[in-house]
Amino acid sequence: MIKPLTDFICPLDGKPLHLNERSWRCDNNHSYDVAKQGYVNLLPVQNKRSKDPGDSKAMVQARREYLEQGYYQPLAQALANTVLAEGDQALLDAGCGEGYYLRCIIEQAEQNGTDLSVAGLDISKWAVQAAAKRDKRLSWMVASNSSIPLADNSVDTILCVFGFPVADEFKRVLKPGGRLIMMDPAADHLKELKTIIYSEIKTKNETLPIADPDFELASEQKVAFPVSLASNQAIKDLLTMTPHLYRTSAEGRERAEALSSLKLTVDVWVRVFGLST
Template sequence: MTQSLTDLICPLDGKPLRLNERSWRCEDGHSYDVAKQGYVNLLPVQNKRSKDPGDSKAMVQARREYLEQGYYEPLARALANTVLAEGDQAVLDAGCGEGYYLRYLVEQAEQKGIDLRVAALDISKWAVQAAAKRDKRLSWMVASNNSIPLDDNSVDTLLCVFGFPVEAEFKRILRPSGRLIMLDPAADHLKELKVIIYSELKSKNETLPITDSAFELTSEQQVTFPVSLASNQAIKDLLTMTPHLYRSSAEGRERIEALSSLELTSDVWVRVFSYEN
């Protein structure tokens, strides 16, 4: 059975939030309405670095179109198997995007009879809107990893999928002996796309994404598989959903426009860090 993780705290004063009909409220009177799509915005204006932070509406749409074709299903499967090896647990997806990997995880948990309590956040309002529309059972939040609106020691497993870890906050919300599971690009990830859009390729730094000694790397798996894109639209969706869109040259984007198919390599690290408080 899947339930929402409801150990939410107020982003302004850190006090517990309680759901009262369609609003989350703390004892100091701060109130946050649940949007019609089923999410709550817990990112105060003063904590935003821009007017519309995170992935744009176009990036979210492109990612949804791309991922729903199943191109990255081997990666979603590897992540789900890693998470569910520990049985029943409370999970936070810290940087959930439009929710593809989390939905796959929840589906696998229900097939296996594993109980999850789940929350998810992303700094992009567009991403959380898209995610919440698909599954209203989970606690979907617009929020930042710099200030996670969850109580201390409330999470067993924290997911950071192609995201930005904030070690101090991750330590605060994880329970003792909790896990941080990270997905990060390995050296050959999308190398065929990079050859097209960049004039020169830089070698990738393969250092670990976590440096705090409280986190111990307990396992790592390199998930490598081919991806065949058979249309220009799929290629453009892939480019649009990644930071490469903004880093690529005009000439590189023109070369992308001329392609009708592309054979790619997906190469990703799935790493598990244990946390000892």
Template sequence: MIQPFDQLICPLDKQPLQLNERTWCCDNGHSFDIAKQGYVNLLPVQNKRSKDPGDSKAMVQARRHFLSQGFYQPLADALSDSVLSVGDQSILDAGCGEGYYLQSIVCKAEQRDVSLEVAALDISKWAVQAAAKQDKRLSWMVASNNAIPLADNSVDTILCVFGFPVEAEFKRVLKPGGRLIMVDPASEHLIELKRIIYPEIKAKSEHLPVSEKGWVLSSEERISFKVELPDTEAVHDLLTMTPHLYRASKEGIEKAEKLQSLAITADVWVRVFSLK
């Protein structure tokens, strides 16, 4: 059974939120309406670093189109297996994007008769809008990892897929014995694209994405596979959906945009951490 996660807290005073029809309310009178797309905005204006934080609408559309073609399906399968290995649980997808990986997990949970309570957040309203349209059973939130609007010790598993971990907040919302599952690029990830768009490729750090003082690395798996991008549109989508579009030189982008096809390497770490 797939259910929404209901232990939300007010982003203004940290009090528990109660759902009254289509509005989340706290005892101090703060209220947050559920949008028609099925999500709630729990990112106060004072916590935004820009007028439109997070991934742009163009980035979200490109990523959704790219991922819908199954290019990263092996990663989605590996992540789903890792998440569902412990059975029934509550999940927070901390940086859910347009929801591709979470939707894969939910679909496989239904196939395996695993019960999930699911919350998902992203700082980009465009990403959350796109994700919420796919499955209104989940608790979708516009929010930040810097101030997660969930109760203390309420979540069994946190997902952080190509995201930015905020260790103090992750530790706060995880239950004792809970897990943090992170997906991060390995050294050869998109190496072929990088060789085209950058004059020099910097070596990736080999450090773990979270502090070894606070976490125990329970398992890690390196997932590597080849992807054939068959046309200019697929190459364009890949460029647009990643930060490389804003980091690469103008000359590099122009070279990539002229490609008729491209064979790339997907190379990522799937790591499971537990609290010390």
């Protein structure tokens, strides 16, 4: 069974939130409405670093178009296998984007008969809106990893997929013995694209993505495979959905956007960290 993870706490005072019709409310009467798409915004204005933080609407749309073509399906499969190896669990996707990887995990969980309580959060309201439209069974939140609006010790597994881990908050919401599963680029990830858009490619130092001593590396798997993009639109979508869009020069973007096909290397680490008790 798939059900929402609803151990919400108020982002202003940390008190438990209770659902009253279409609003989540704490004992101090702070109230957060459920949007028509099915998500709740738990990112107070004072915690925003910009007016519209996170991925833009265009980035979310490009990522959705790209991922739904199945280019990264082997990554989704590897992640689902890793998550579901532990059976029934409460799961938080910390940086869920438009929900592609969570949907793949849920689909496999249903096939396996695994029970999941699931929440996804992202700082981008556009990403959360897109995710919530696709699956109403889960809890979707606009929120930040630096202030996760979930109760202490409420989650068995946290996913951080190409995201930004915040060790102290992850430790707070994880149950004793909980897991952090991270997916991060390895050295050769999208190397062909980088050769086109950058005049110089810096060597990537492969270090663990989280340095907190309470998180111990339990396992790691490198997932590498080729991808062939056969259209100009797919190349534009890939560039738009990645940080490379802002890191490269206008000339670099023009070179990539002029291509009609591109062969790529996908090279990604899937790592499991155990929380020591």
